[in-house]
Amino acid sequence: xxxxxxxxxxxxxxxxxxxxxxxxxxxxxxxxxxxxxxxxxxxxxxxxxxxxxxxxxxxxxxxxxxxxxxxxxxxxxxxxxxxxxxxxxxxxxxxxxxxxxxxxxxxxxxxxxxxxxxxxxxxxxxxxxxxxxxxxxxxxxxxxxxxxxxxxxxxxxxxxxxxxxxx
Amino acid sequence: xxxxxxxxxxxxxxxxxxxxxxxxxxxxxxxxxxxxxxxxxxxxxxxxxxxxxxxxxxxxxxxxxxxxxxxxxxxxxxxxxxxxxxxxxxxxxxxxxxxxxxxxxxxxxxxxxxxxxxxxxxxxxxxxxxxxxx
Numbered sequence: 001x002x003x004x005x006x007x008x009x010x011x012x013x014x015x016x017x018x019x020x021x022x023x024x025x026x027x028x029x030x031x032x033x034x035x036x037x038x039x040x041x042x043x044x045x046x047x048x049x050x051x052x053x054x055x056x057x058x059x060x061x062x063x064x065x066x067x068x069x070x071x072x073x074x075x076x077x078x079x080x081x082x083x084x085x086x087x088x089x090x091x092x093x094x095x096x097x098x099x100x101x102x103x104x105x106x107x108x109x110x111x112x113x114x115x116x117x118x119x120x121x122x123x124x125x126x127x128x129x130x131x132x133x134x135x136x137x138x139x140x141x142x143x144x145x146x147x148x149x150x151x152x153x154x155x156x157x158x159x160x161x162x163x164x165x166x167x
Numbered sequence: 168x169x170x171x172x173x174x175x176x177x178x179x180x181x182x183x184x185x186x187x188x189x190x191x192x193x194x195x196x197x198x199x200x201x202x203x204x205x206x207x208x209x210x211x212x213x214x215x216x217x218x219x220x221x222x223x224x225x226x227x228x229x230x231x232x233x234x235x236x237x238x239x240x241x242x243x244x245x246x247x248x249x250x251x252x253x254x255x256x257x258x259x260x261x262x263x264x265x266x267x268x269x270x271x272x273x274x275x276x277x278x279x280x281x282x283x284x285x286x287x288x289x290x291x292x293x294x295x296x297x298x299x300x301x
Contacts, residue, residue, distance in 0.1 A: 027259050034262035035254050041269050042251060065248035072252050147268060148253045151261040 045140060050133040059128050067121050074114050081107045 025033065047057045085103040088095045125134050168176075254262065 031257070031259040031262055034259055034266055035249070035251075038254060038262060038266050038269065039249060039251055041266065041271060044271075045269070061248050061250060064250035068250050068252040072255065075252065075255075144251065144265075144269075145253050147265055148257060148261075151257060151264060155258070155261065 042140075042144060046137065049140060050129065050136050052133075056128060060125070063124050063128060064121075067117060067124065071114070071117055074110065074117070078107065078110050078114070081110060 043057065043061065046052065046060065052060065081103055085100065085107065088100050088103065122134060122138075125137065129137060254265075257265065
């Protein structure tokens with residue numbers, strides 16, 4: 001009897017649409033799964049649009065993953081610097097001028113270094129992609145980044161996330 | 168009886184038994200018996216160890232066959248690498264929207280890129296907002 005119950009549950013679970021099952025997952029797990037799907041789809045798009053071979057696609061992925069890891073570290077550093085600056089500039093508390101000056105310098109240098117990673121990225125990719133492919137990559141990546149920024153901005157402004165029709 | 172006589176008598180003890188003994192026959196008999204019944208070895212312990220080793224080998228083979236080989240730490244496959252750091256701060260619902268806006272195959276090219284929000288005028292934004300509110 002218990003076996004029959006379990007079997008029914010399993011059958012019902014299988015019958016639920018995948019998206020409905022995903023929506024039942026905890027937020028972090030669901031977000032992680034969606035990130036993986038976006039990464040996968042982006043990889044497929046790159047492969048198709050740039051006409052990459054398997055070997056090229058694998059090399060590109062490894063190279064981009066290295067750059068992404070570097071940027072994640074830098075983003076973490078910048079977050080800490082911004083928090084330190086915000087702490088210095090708390091209302092009602094006298095800021096230490098020296099500390100603020102150092103933090104502002106550090107943040108500025110950091111932003112320049114972050115921008116530099118885009119040049120490094122293109123330099124690295126020149127060993128894998130030809131100039132046309134690099135141009136295609138740049139456009140695809142920009143489009144994705146722009147869309148991500150729009151979603152973040154909508155959230156910060158308290159708007160509903162902008163829906164965009166699939167191109 | 169003096170001490171000397173006592174020693175001589177003791178030396179003669181068992182002479183009768185030994186004189187009737189055929190050493191060659193005894194040696195042959197011992198060798199034959201040894202040949203027919205090999206010296207007993209600690210067989211049970213040896214066979215148990217061999218049996219256990221056999222079971223362990225079979226178990227290891229089964230584990231190797233059943234369990235997929237795990238890559239060494241730090242050696243991720245290229246397909247599992249994360250390359251899009253810009254997704255890190257997005258929530259699940261935002262990621263869902265992003266995914267839906269990405270074409271799945273080359274059959275639906277991504278080139279006709281709709282204008283981003285900041286390129287829309289006030290009226291268009293209001294229309295968009297109303298449509299989102301249903």
